[in-house]
Amino acid sequence: MQRRSLIAGLALAALLPCVQAQDAWPAKPVKLIVPFAPGGTSDILGRLIGERLQTALKQPVVVENRAGAGGVLGADVVAKSPADGYTLLLGTIASHAINPAMKARMPYDALKDFAPVALLGSISNVLLVGTDQPFKTVKELIAAAKARPDGIPFGSAGLGSSQHLSGELFKLLAGADLAHVPYKGSAPAIQDVIGHQIPSSFETVTVALPHIQAGKVRALAVTSAQRSAALPGVPTMQEAGVAGFDVASWQALYAPAGTPAAIVTRLNAEVEKILAQPEVKTRLDALGLVHTPQTPAQFADYNRSEVAKWQRVARDGKVQLD
Structure with a gap:
């Protein structure tokens, strides 16, 4: 009996610093x-x-x-x-x-x-094009991509980002050839669309919204199954003719x-x-x-x-x- 009590006491003593550390958390930045x-x-x-x-x-x-x-x-x-x-x-x-x-x-x-x-x-992503680009709708962009042997470049926040995969899924479902250009983050990608260095990109609504509102880029469609409350006038990909498209970041x-x-x-x-x-x-x-x-x-x-x-x-x- 005494041995069991001793073991229990030792176990409790071993656990006590951990419990105290949790109770004190956070004790530093x-x-x-x-x-x-x-x-x-x-x-x-x-x-x-x-x-x-x-x-x-x-x-x-x-x-x-x-x-x-x-x-x-x-x-x-x-x-x-x-x-x-x-x-x-x-x-x-x-x-x-x-x-x-x-x-x-x-x-x-x-x-x-x-x-x-x-x-x-x-949050939904949104397909953006530069204001210098001729296409005003998703169908026009698809037609232009199919007409170009090397497709149309699109930027993203990086390889493996939801923006990148939005483009890959778009290629798959729309049958349009797009060439991926990965960036190190959203900000440099959208700046190159604004600066007409790249014709299109997929971007989150969060980052794209002020640039859309300022008229620096054109929004063709959002990637979610429902329209974005922040961009109620922009159709979904499904409404724009790409059936089955649904991506949310x-x-x-x-x-x-x-x-x-x-x-x-x-x-x-x-x-x-x-x-x-x-x-x-x-x-x-x-x-x-x-x-x-x-x-x-x-x-x-x-x-x-x-x-x-x-x-x-x-x-x-x-x-x-x-």
């Missing part, structure tokens, strides 16, 4: 890695969440951009970081669904090396696998409170971002379903990113 260049959708959202999260946590939240490889480089940093709640990732459909589904070699396992925290929201918060459940639960609760704030909701609504509250477990299920979806696209469309 938290780093939020955004795996894309400044100015893009992930960067805008990461800084919006980070600014308010530091108020809720009473600790600085430092946003760090680690761009490259469609979000893979920054995500890999977080996957290999200590699971203590002090390094977080603004993950995306690219880093946690598209690339894992379409690359034979990945430096991390998207479903095993991360603790899903919260689905922040999803999503953003989410992750921690390294093994992060204590209490920290993940706390982060999820704080983020949901932030996204429910009227001023935050108004801003995100204006940008076309749709948020549906989910628990970490629900988000994990959604992430798995998205990987399976893009695996089917890779197989049927013969799309490989390696």
Whole structure:
């Protein structure tokens, strides 16, 4: 009996520092890695969440951009970081669904090396063309692409991004030849469309909206199954004649696998409170971002379903990113 009590006491003593560490979290600044260049959708959202999260946590939240490889480089940093709640990732459909589904070699396992925290929201992409281009509709662009031996170039935020895969799916469903030009982030891609360096691109509504409103680019169609509230006058791809087209780019918060459940639960609760704030909701609504509250477990299920979806696209469309 005494031996059992001694063992139980030792076990409790071993666990006590971990429990105290969780109770004290956060006791120092938290780093939020955004795996894309400044100015893009992930960067805008990461800084919006980070600014308010530091108020809720009473600790600085430092946003760090680690761009490259469609979000893979920054995500890999977080996957290999200590699971203590002090390094977080603004993950995306690219880093946690598209690339894992379409690359034979990945430096991390998207479903095993991360603790899903919260689905922040999803947003439609939009097909843009420069104001110097002659086509005014999707059908006109398809006709022009079919008439050119080398197709029409389109830019994206990077290889494996949702913008890139929107173009690949467009090629598959519309039978139009487009040539992919990957950039290191959304901002440089759309600037080259504005500057007439490239004729077209797929971009998130978040990034494209102010440029569309300013008349610097022309929007032909959104990629989601429903029209975007931010661009109600722009048809969906399906309305524009590309049947079966439905792509939404999503953003989410992750921690390294093994992060204590209490920290993940706390982060999820704080983020949901932030996204429910009227001023935050108004801003995100204006940008076309749709948020549906989910628990970490629900988000994990959604992430798995998205990987399976893009695996089917890779197989049927013969799309490989390696």
